[in-house]
Amino acid sequence: MDVRAFQEPAPxxxxxxxxxxxxxxxxxxxxLGW
Structure with a gap:
């Protein structure tokens, strides 16, 4: 799995x-400035 593809769409x-x-x-x- 592409970790970025997993993390970014979630929100x-x-x-x-x-x-x-x-x-x-x-x-x-x-x-927090994220």
Whole structure:
């Protein structure tokens, strides 16, 4: 498996499937500067 292909699409899929759960992943990374 391509590790990048595995990691990068995940947040996009979560945003589409469950936006509220996705924010739990996105917001801390915005704070950390990711």
């Amino acid at each position: 996009i899929r979560w945003l589409l499937a469950d936006p509220r759960s996705a924010w739990v992943w996105v917001v801390p990374r915005l704070w």
